Amino acid sequence: MKSMKIFIGILFLAMGGFFIVYNFAKSCDDILNIGKLQAVLKQHEAISDQYLSNAFRVNSSETIRDKGDGILPIKNSSQKEAAVPVASVEEPVQEPLNEHLQLSPDEIANNEHDEKMREREQTWNQLVASRNTTVKRKQLPRLIGIGVEKCGTHAFLHFLKPHPLIKVIRKIEAHFFDERSTAPISEYLSMMPEVSPNTAVMEKTPAYFSFPPYAIPKLIKANVPQAKIVLILCEPAKRVYSDFVHEWAWYNISHHWSGIHQFHTIHDYLKKYLPKVTSAFVPYNETRASGDTLRVLQHHVNDYMSTLLTTGFYALHLKRWLKYYNDNDMMVVDGSELFNDPGAVMERVQDFIDIPKVLLREDYVRDSKTGFFCYKEWNNNGRLNCLPSNKQRTRSKTSTSDPFPEETLQHLKDFYKTHNEALFKLLGRRLWES
Template sequence: MSISVFCGGARQVRMVACRWRKLRRIMFGFGLSALAVVILRMATETFDTSQASHQLQHDLEQKLRSPENSNSDSLRWREDLWEELIQSCQGKKKLRQLPKIIGVGVEKCGTHALVHYLYRHPLIRTTRPLELGMFNRAGGRASDFLHRVPEVEENAFTMEKTPAYFNFNRAVPANIKNLVPDAKLLLLLCDPVDRVLSDFFHEWVMFNITHRDRVQFKYKSVDQYVHDYLPRIQQAIGDFDQKNALLQEDRVFDLMRKDYLSHIITTGFYALHLQRWFKYFNETNLMVIDSERMLQDPGNVIEEVQEFLKLPKVLLKEDYVKKEDSGYFCYKNWKDENKLDCLPSAKRRTRNGNKSLPPDVTSKLQGLFLSHNEALFKMLGRKFKWK
């Protein structure tokens, strides 16, 4: 089952017919009647509303954003489309389904922010808690996990995110592919040097809260930690080596089994981990997102995510505004511009400028990650603007 705008199966043709009258009213109002006839005819002939509806929505959006259209036109269009999606869920049978939208990582790269910006979509339902870790169990069946997900409308999509999926369990990619072969995966990557700083303080805070970490967290500063761990990791892993990448991956997991805290650094060997995921997924079902870009320009990124998920684009870049006092983006309710929903301050521990790496530590980590970053950029066919 592909992710589509409306319900799947034989009902699609009937749904096209029942929605035609309302869509025609909207489209005639914006002078797109001829285009609408062609697109709707394509939808009824192919029994697939997802691509046609997505293209129609795209064309309407482009026209509405042109200078000759007023804000009231744009608001009316969004109200109609939003209401259409809500109505498409009303009265539908509810069922439990494994997540079709899965955030697979990376820890401390803004995975919570992504969900915070995305979950308001009328067709997305999130799990409670968000991080279920259900795909960590090898050999499981769908029936083993359904009790852990909410009942949702049959044309809605359940979303779950567990950042540890990316690098803590080698079996996860195969588990997801076996259990949810048509899942769409979202992967956030951030500068691995900055990630070390963020993950260090995360582990430190969690230890002080729970006192139940797998090892005693004895380091009082990040430079102490890096000074101790960097030589061991350099010796065990070293520069990225394509010929021995699988052996290097083995060493990463062996090191983490023996010493849990090594993951603060080794998680940043993205290319070694990503090669495992690319055995089962590609750019059609795994979207790699530059975390820094998402935090600096969430509106455009969320629009691109909706396109990747093949969901109607009702969350627009205008919905995300920066708060001057914090420098972070918040979601602005398009029905009430006075309502802002911002990330909790706990999610900004190392981005508020109060914590940083010493210059010599930064330089050493940059040297460690250099070849691994270059390998990653080659795998993705694009570069990120990291240090």
């Protein structure tokens, strides 16, 4: 009996130990399952984040693939095997669209334009401030317009001078190197305005390009070495008529004798001078070009009225300038582009003389009445700043000058044809049809 009680006690103890061990193992298994569940939940959460962000690579060393029935690890991306698609699903999840954040092309363009205008205004104000707070002194020009007469030199100056770092001399045309070429450079400096060091002084004297003395380019290069040159060339046949009208207007204002008063019409002038100039300089001859340049300048001295025609021999005049200037310090502008798209020219010239580009192409708008462009003052309620009427004598819609007969114009184009071709060869580009 006693043995039976001992046996039963041992049995109960064994069963109690079994249940203790069972419960302990079960607890461990539950913990393990919870851990697995948490891991699975984290993986699903990562996949959800990937779908929403449209990014499928989890990190630099491990990727995952959803096969619909489980989450399986993919081999480390550093292994040398063919690349495995980062993620693929039977039904790709579309990235949610936030329609109110989607901008139209016009809205994007408007935003970019507004930002451009803000940047321009900030730069402009900084330039004005720097100009007004620094010590000012007289400076020789950094930009000299050398011509050509009646090709838009005044329009060029008019469109550029609103820039806060451009200062035009009061007289506009200095005529120093053509009329006082033997005077000391200090006399030239005395004609300049007092400006801050970062301001570019400009003067333009169209006579420099085609008038004597022959050494004008050499004199400018030697005395104003830092100056850059701007040359505006226009179709020479039309330029003749514009120059003729200008000479008559100048004679009526000043009664300055130039010989123009003896010709009442352009036909009267051409009847006398076209045969004379043709026999001397047409066609263009490369072998005698240097001598012809000197003879053209001598004609200017002895017979000023011949310059209405000889100024248009651009190749002859340009050759003496190319001895001292190249593309780095001389900008050649097509006069027709200045007339039809002055804003594009102004943007390029700001780069040319290395000043901040605060005059923009859109600042120049065409006047519907005259057909000429005006500068729209962006910081003055869009006020239009247009050329004076005396600079619109032959090309304006409101011009009172007689139209240039087409037959006469074509005759002059034929007259200039060989000289034009020589010019285009020098420039490496065509500016108009000759």
